[in-house]
Amino acid sequence: MVKKIDHIGIAVKNLDETLKFYEEVLGIKSVGTEVVEEQKVKVAFLPIGDTEIELLESTEEDGPIAKFIEKRGEGIQHIAYRVDDIDKAIGELKEKGIRLIDEKPRYGAGGAKIAFLHPKSTFGVLIELCEREEN
Numbered sequence: 001m002v003k004k005i006d007h008i009g010i011a012v013k014n015l016d017e018t019l020k021f022y023e024e025v026l027g028i029k030s031v032g033t034e035v036v037e038e039q040k041v042k043v044a045f046l047p048i049g050d051t052e053i054e055l056l057e058s059t060e061e062d063g064p065i066a067k068f069i070e071k072r073g074e075g076i077q078h079i080a081y082r083v084d085d086i087d088k089a090i091g092e093l094k095e096k097g098i099r100l101i102d103e104k105p106r107y108g109a110g111g112a113k114i115a116f117l118h119p120k121s122t123f124g125v126l127i128e129l130c131e132r133e134e135n
């Protein structure tokens with residue numbers, strides 16, 4: 001079902017400050033930022049090897065990233081796995097009784113189709129499924 005790690009999602013309080021660390025200290029460059037209103041986030045993508053780091057800052061006080069930081073502090077919030085066919089993957093997971101946050105794909109950054117699985121059903125990790133065109 002899963003092809004590779006599409007990205008690792010990291011919740012941060014201040015995207016600009018965090019970007020300085022990634023770009024200037026680690027030398028991993030961002031390919032741009034984008035606001036995804038539905039998820040109440042501003043994101044930056046930083047490709048590294050065959051995958052990407054996704055830095056997420058909340059745009060609203062009640063968004064999932066704001067809530068995560070309030071409860072757990074800054075840090076890794078989700079792991080996104082690339083799938084070829086997200087509708088098929090959702091169907092298979094549903095059949096297996098896995099708790100889905102999204103029963104239908106939504107649109108994420110870069111126009112990807114995304115869907116989240118509940119961490120209570122995945123041994124404690126919030127998993128995002130992600131279908132997109134490019135590598």
Ligand SMILES: C[C@@H](C(=O)O)C(=O)SCCNC(=O)CCNC(=O)[C@H](O)C(C)(C)COP(=O)(O)OP(=O)(O)OC[C@H]1O[C@@H](n2cnc3c(N)ncnc32)[C@H](O)[C@@H]1OP(=O)(O)O
Pocket residue numbers: 009036039041043054056064065067068076077078080101107108109110112114116118119120124125126128
């Ligand atoms: C832009 C897009 C893209 O890539 O293109 C994105 O990534 S958007 C990325 C941001 N969007 C999302 O995360 C959307 C999907 N997320 C959600 O729907 C929510 O954040 C939930 C995952 C359902 C958590 O919601 P909420 O905090 O209200 O629920 P809750 O307090 O009832 O938490 C239920 C239990 O799950 C745990 N929990 C909560 N968030 C967690 C996380 N990120 N990783 C692992 N465990 C987590 C809590 O500690 C709690 O455990 P205990 O009961 O043991 O204390």
Ligand SMILES: [Co+2]
Pocket residue numbers: 007009054078080108128
């Ligand atoms: Co993501």
